[in-house]
Amino acid sequence: MLSISAGSDPGYLTKTVGAGTEHYYLRSIGLQGEPPGYWTGDGIADLGLSGEVSNEVFEDLYTDFIDPRKRDEMYARLAAIPHAEGSEEYAAAEKAIRKDCRLGEAPRNYEKAYEKRLATNLEKAEARAPMGVLSPEQVKA
Known part of the structure; x- marks a missing residue:
């Protein structure tokens, strides 16, 4: 699980999700890239979020x-x-x-x-x- 706080760079995650760029950590899943994330947490439903994380929504939320x-x-x-x-x-x-x-x-x-x-x-x-x-x-x- 990745925790992100205000001021974090969402690009760190979104640039590597599904891209397979971090081979060192991905050997166990066949070099296919990090699987997409899913919205979790107590306030997620209040924000109208569910299911798989959208890069665009994620960046807007955590950047601005x-x-x-x-x-x-x-x-x-x-x-x-x-x-x-x-x-x-x-x-x-x-x-x-x-x-x-x-x-x-x-x-x-x-x-x-x-x-x-x-x-x-x-x-x-x-x-x-x-x-x-x-x-x-x-x-x-």
């Missing part, structure tokens, strides 16, 4: 926390956005639709948080530096 019961509705709404992909209007509409179809809070984007902290710390260091300029060595540190 998309409610499986609202998944089809979400993709229909995304396809109906009247703005050009890549535009600010499209991005805002997409964000709102995904928020409506999400279970709980959005996954945290740690890259943005890191970049923000780095920029703040560099500003503070520059303020303390002689003449307000950091050397390349100081920036790297």
